[in-house]
Amino acid sequence: MSHYRIVNTAFGYAVAAFEPDPFRLLEIRLPQADLKAASQPFDEQLWQIDREHSQATIVAQDLIGYFNGKAIDIPWQWMDLSRFTPSQQAVYQAVAGIPYGETASYGQVAKMAGLPRAARFVGTTMANNPYPVLIPCHRVIRSDGSAGLFGGGEALKIRMLAMEAAGRK
Secondary structure, eight states: OOEEEEEEETTEEEEEEEEETTEEEEEEEEEESOHHHHHHHHHHTTOEEOSOOHHHHHHHHHHHHHTTTOOOOOOGGGBOOTTSOHHHHHHHHHHHTSOTTOOEEHHHHHHHTTOTTOHHHHHHHHHTOSSTTTSOGGGEEOTTSOOOOOTTOHHHHHHHHHHHHHHHO
């Protein structure tokens, strides 16, 4: 049975969904203001809420730290990227390489991933990112400097980028 952990962050309620044994992150849900809305998809699937799992606690602490303005290390050991194509994995690795407080355009990420003509592919891959914040898709912007689309909404993306920019000063 899959588990999830609700994380109360400075930006709202985030969720870390995982398999407990062996521990494997399934997805991260971006913060929402409404606790019920954050947990509803997992409750509907009859997933078990878990406040005790030690690795989930580490992820929860990282999420809290991030939304308080701290850079975090990506817990690759707990993320299963094997479900993605090699090209998608290359995009996720490239995005993970964008430093805290910086951004890159979809086209720049495509080049970094070795796919120089695949900016739209980068956008599609980011739209399906199961690990936002950990794989920082919010740092990928349009070539004109505008925010672009984001699963948590444009306002959240802009707020996250502003928080990171302020933390770099």
